[in-house]
Amino acid sequence: MKKILIIGASRGIGLELVNQLSNKGHHVLATVRQASDIKTLEQRGASPFNLDVSSASSIDAFANTLNDHLFDLIVYVAGVFGPRSDASKQVKTEEFDEVMHTNVLGAMQLIALLAPKIRPETGKFVFISSLMASMQATDSSSGWVYKTSKAALNMCVKAASASYPKICMLSMSPGWVKTDMGGEFAPLTPTQSVQALLQTIEDTTLMDSGRFINYNHDPIPY
């Protein structure tokens, strides 16, 4: 049985990670930002915690409740898309701040608190990024705030992997998934995406740290 923490588990990919990992018999701890979602986690057999990754005080309060856990895996799933607009429209500061604080700053603030709590040599710290973060694959500015945030997240993970050489730190794309964010036309169900993500995570080792990879193990160019 492994000890696993899922950050951002109220719905979508995060909740499906909790479902599948709990069903496999692992000890799953998971976070939601709204008290009303705590029950959902309890029903799935997970130990619930409250955490708003865009709030430094919430991050500090969460870290203080974690005690002496040693995790085999932590997955940072929390994310927002923000404005769907492109470079033809001026970005609103509040919208930029919400996306960057959730997708980037939250991850940066949690890395220093959580990376030391991951089992050396075999432990993994995974960050759910997006194919839209790939500079090489980018040919339009549609959703550019989100794209910029996930590219920044990738840099955080790659940079931090040098500071924590004893754990495997990965940026991963879950594919295009039918969730509130992905929408109804996405080709993958959360079940399919998470099955593949978990298999790929299982197959990676310390040698893979700092890589950006797809849910199906294919490398993605930065």
Ligand SMILES: NC(=O)c1ccc[n+]([C@@H]2O[C@H](COP(=O)([O-])OP(=O)(O)OC[C@H]3O[C@@H](n4cnc5c(N)ncnc54)[C@H](OP(=O)(O)O)[C@@H]3O)[C@@H](O)[C@H]2O)c1
């Ligand atoms: N779906 C896709 O096709 C797709 C593709 C590429 C990457 N991704 C990435 O996959 C991750 C999960 O996305 P999803 O498709 O499952 O989206 P989703 O259904 O919209 O779920 C987003 C999750 O993030 C949580 N969250 C948002 N802001 C938060 C905050 N400030 N603090 C804590 N939790 C917060 C939400 O909690 P609340 O319920 O409280 O809002 C929710 O649990 C995201 O990082 C997303 O960028 C998704």
